[in-house]
Amino acid sequence: MTVPLPGALSPTLAGIRLSIHVLAAAVWVGGQITLAGLVPTARGLGGGASRALAQAFARVQWPAYAALVATGIWNVSATHAGQGTAWQVVLGVKIAVVALTGLAALLHSHSSSRAGLAAWRAVSSLSSVTALVMGVFLAG
16 A cells, blocks of 8 residues: 655646646637637628627636636745746736736727727737746746
8 A cells, every 4th residue: 555645636736727727828818819710700790790709708718817817826826936036027027917918808898999899809819928928938
């Protein structure tokens, strides 16, 4: 019989935490990219198809964003205590970028003009990709 070592579940919990974070990022970032590719076709279908598509995406987008924020906090608290000043500065900037992407997505969803929709979509998409890249650098 093997006796589990103290903290033996830690790698499993870390794997679950990271898997949830990566899955949520795939939905948030990948979903935005996918939706950007689908909207021109949906517009051609008429009858508010692009709006219906966006509303359907919102049902998975916002829970993914919440999971990203929650698991991001969990990641930092579980694995990155005692990091240097440069790392902390990059983390602070990433937190601001994550807040920006959420705010821009919210403003996009409430925008009524084509210019507003395009501008907020661009800000949300660019900031979400930026947050993803910053996360990769922070993890490494």
